[in-house]
Amino acid sequence: MNNNRIVYFDFIRSFAIISVLVIHVSAFTCVSIIPQFDLGPSLNWWIYNFDINFFKCGVDLFLMLTGALLLSRKWNIKSFLIKKIPRIIKPFIFWTVVSLILFLGCYKFLYFNIPPFNSFTEIINFIFTSQGIFTHYWYFWMILGVYLTIPIYNLFVLNASQNELEYFMIIWILSSFLFFDPLHKLPNYLIYLSSPIGFVIAGHYLRITNRKILNNPYFALCCIFLSVSLSMLFSFIYSNSQVIVEWNRYSIFPAVESIGIFILFKNFHKLNLHFFKFHKLKNILINCVHSLAKCSYGIYLFHLIVLYLVNGVIYASFNGRFKLWSLLLFVLTLFISWSIIAILEKIPHMKEFVT
Numbered sequence: 594m595n596n597n598r599i600v601y602f603d604f605i606r607s608f609a610i611i612s613v614l615v616i617h618v619s620a621f622t623c624v625s626i627i628p629q630f631d632l633g634p635s636l637n638w639w640i641y642n643f644d645i646n647f648f649k650c651g652v653d654l655f656l657m658l659t660g661a662l663l664l665s666r667k668w669n670i671k672s673f674l675i676k677k678i679p680r681i682i683k684p685f686i687f688w689t690v691v692s693l694i695l696f697l698g699c700y701k702f703l704y705f706n707i708p709p710f711n712s713f714t715e716i717i718n719f720i721f722t723s724q725g726i727f728t729h730y731w732y733f734w735m736i737l738g739v740y741l742t743i744p745i746y747n748l749f750v751l752n753a754s755q756n757e758l759e760y761f762m763i764i765w766i767l768s769s770f771l772f773f774d775p776l777h778k779l780p781n782y783l784i785y786l787s788s789p790i791g792f793v794i795a796g797h798y799l800r801i802t803n804r805k806i807l808n809n810p811y812f813a814l815c816c817i818f819l820s821v822s823l824s825m826l827f828s829f830i831y832s833n834s835q836v837i838v839e840w841n842r843y844s845i846f847p848a849v850e851s852i853g854i855f856i857l858f859k860n861f862h863k864l865n866l867h868f869f870k871f872h873k874l875k876n877i878l879i880n881c882v883h884s885l886a887k888c889s890y891g892i893y894l895f896h897l898i899v900l901y902l903v904n905g906v907i908y909a910s911f912n913g914r915f916k917l918w919s920l921l922l923f924v925l926t927l928f929i930s931w932s933i934i935a936i937l938e939k940i941p942h943m944k945e946f947v948t
Contacts, residue, residue: 598883600879600882600883601858601859601861602658602661602662602886603879603882603883603885603886604858604861604882604886605654605657605658605854605855605858606654606655606658606885606886606889607882607885607886607889608651608654608854608858609650609651609652609654609655609658609889610651610885610886610889610892610893611648611651611927612648612649612650612651612654613648613651613652613729613893613896614892614896614900614923614926614927615644615648615923616644616645616648616649616651617729617896617897617900618900618919618922618923618926619641619644619645619648619919621900621904621919621922622641622918622919622922623641623837626638626641626837627834627835627836627837628834634829637916638837640916641837642825642828642829642832642837643821643825645828645837645839646821646824646825646828646839646840646846647821647850649824649839649840649842649846649847649850650842650847650850650851650854652732652842653792653842653843653847653848653851654851654854654855655732655736655889656736656739656789656792656793656796657792657793657795657796657799657851657855658796659736659739659740659743659793659796660792660793660794660795660796660797660798660800661796661797661799661800663677663743663747664743664746664747664750664793664794664796664797665747665750665751665797665801666747667751668743668744668747670744673743673744674740674741674744677740677743678737678740678741679945680945681733681736681737681740681890682737683945683946684890684891684894684945684946684947684948685730685733685894686946687946687947688891688894688895688947689720689727689730689894691895691898692726692727692894692895692897692898693716695898695902696710696726696898696901697710699902699905710725721734726897726898726901727897728897729893729894729897730894732893733894735789736789738789739789739790739793742790743793746790746793746794750794750797755802758794758797758798759798761794761798762794762795762798765791765794765795765848766845766848766849768791769791769843769844769845769848770844770845788843789843791843791848792843792848792851795848795851795852796855799852799855799856799859800859807856808856808859808860808863809856809860809863810856810857810860810861810863810864812853812856813852813853813854813855813856813857813860814853814857815853816849816850816852816853816856817850817853817854817857819849820845820846820847820849820850820853821846821850823846824840824846824847824850828840884931884935885931887938887948888930888931888934888935888938888947888948890948891930891934891938891947891948892927892930892931892934895930895933895934896926896927896930899926899929899930900922900926903921903922903925903926903929904922907921907922907925934947934948
């Protein structure tokens with residue numbers, strides 16, 4: 594393993610990709626859960642409510658890691674674009690082709706619950722508009738825009754004092770309140786702060802800040818607990834038997850939770866929990882987390898077609914048994930996606946295309 598890697602970044606990235614998978618698995622099972630609101634709501638409904646609120650922060654954490662890794666460095670714009678843009682485009686093209694082949698090859702044999710492609714033009718349209726098996730591709734277009742503007746924001750970060758960065762953080766947090774009411778969209782004139790770039794700069798700030806409260810794991814736990822509890826409470830208040838309310842990923846609750854998770858992993862050693870008495874066990878965990886983090890971008894691009902395929906195989910057997918169905922969907926999708934990418938990246942010249 595590369596000794597220059599920052600271990601807590603690997604833990605954050607691994608948690609982020611797990612969160613994304615949980616959210617997408619939940620989307621598969623929500624149809625059978627939402628009507629259960631009128632039953633109490635049921636235990637399954639509360640499990641679903643917890644999943645979509647606690648794990649909503651996956652993409653936000655990816656954005657924060659982007660800022661933590663790429664900002665405050667003396668990039669030459671040309672060299673930055675030449676080095677970084679192909680890094681996200683090559684896996685995108687590779688996994689798009691693989692996903693298309695799997696979808697077209699298996700559509701007649703498995704339950705997909707989405708319509709087939711009628712033409713090559715429709716395939717291109719689905720890729721560019723993030724529909725069907727490419728629903729999650731909005732992230733690629735978003736992160737491409739972030740990478741293209743990183744050199745610009747990097748100039749601000751390089752020349753900003755701590756007070757100026759904190760001013761930005763305050764405005765960003767305040768702007769996230771404009772997403773508070775999920776039923777009544779407010780005109781968010783601060784959209785450029787509350788959108789992805791806010792998380793990017795927040796990731797850089799949280800990495801470098803020396804403020805004690807922002808390096809306190811107990812403060813981090815409070816942020817996570819309060820944000821998730823309140824988001825679950827308000828989801829319950831706003832939901833009904835036709836819909837369960839989900840918060841915008843740029844709203845105040847996911848923002849505060851993401852801050853808490855970043856701080857927690859950065860300062861986890863301060864909790865002195867001593868989970869691992871055996872050094873070998875600790876090394877196994879770190880190596881697994883490192884592998885998952887390294888494969889995370891490939892898993893993000895590839896996992897949805899795997900999820901559709903797995904669901905098509907087990908749907909008839911587990912439909913209606915929510916907990917077992919969703920758990921098996923998650924475990925199999927993660928294991929299959931991760932294993933395939935981990936194997937492929939060991940093939941010469943394949944790493945740049947699969948991770």
